[in-house]
Amino acid sequence: MTQNAQQVDAHDEAEIRSVLLGYVEALDGRDFDRLAEAFTATAELVNTFEGYIPGGDDFTGVLATGDDGIAKAVGALMSPLDATQHFLGAIWLEPxxxxxxxxxxxxxxxxxxxxxxxxxxxxxxxxVRTGDGWRIDRRVLHTSWTTGDAGVVAGG
Structure with missing residues (x-):
């Protein structure tokens, strides 16, 4: 940690965890307008895949920018699905x-x-801390493994 690093107290940590959990709740609940609330207006959403994953290149790169842009892009990707369920595991925080x-x-x-x-x-x-609380300004989703048919998400 650098001397200029933000100080994160228990309240900050709880709020950040709430944003993370609220994102997946909105995602699985198909509430894409609410999903936008997790991000800043300047946010960037980036996907990366391990090189061995077939078709991963099709989803690698900047998926969307801005809170509304991210919500629309994720909504377009997830809306055709019948169901999704996202489980969050360990969460590490670093000021x-x-x-x-x-x-x-x-x-x-x-x-x-x-x-x-x-x-x-x-x-x-x-x-980053905003007037509305902690928000995600950049998200990189790195996919390590997959199983099943990528066409389910890709529309194939």
Whole structure:
């Protein structure tokens, strides 16, 4: 930790965890307008996949920017699915000069009809304190593993 790093108290940590949990609740509840509340107006959403994952290149890169843009892009990707369920595991927080960096384990289940596509990975988020509380200013989803048919999510 640097001398100029933000100080994070128990209240900050609880609020950051609430943003992380609220994101997956909004995602799985198909409340994409509420999902936007997790991000800043200048946020960036980036996807990366391990090189061995077939089709991962199709989803790698900047998916969307801005709170509304992210909500629309995620909504367009998830709306065709019949169900999703995202589980968050360990959450690490590290104060930075700009705010807080978090790493959160995630397992995501995606279902359409009888098809499924399950993934596991890590959200690496850069949180900043705003007038509305802590918000994600940059999210990188790194997918480590998958199982099932990527076409379930890709629309194939």
């Amino acid at each position: 930075t000069e700009e705010g807080v960096r978090t790493r959160t384990q995630v397992i995501a289940h995606h279902h359409r009809g009888t098809g499924f596509y399950h993934t596991g990975g890590t959200y690496t988020d850069s949180f």
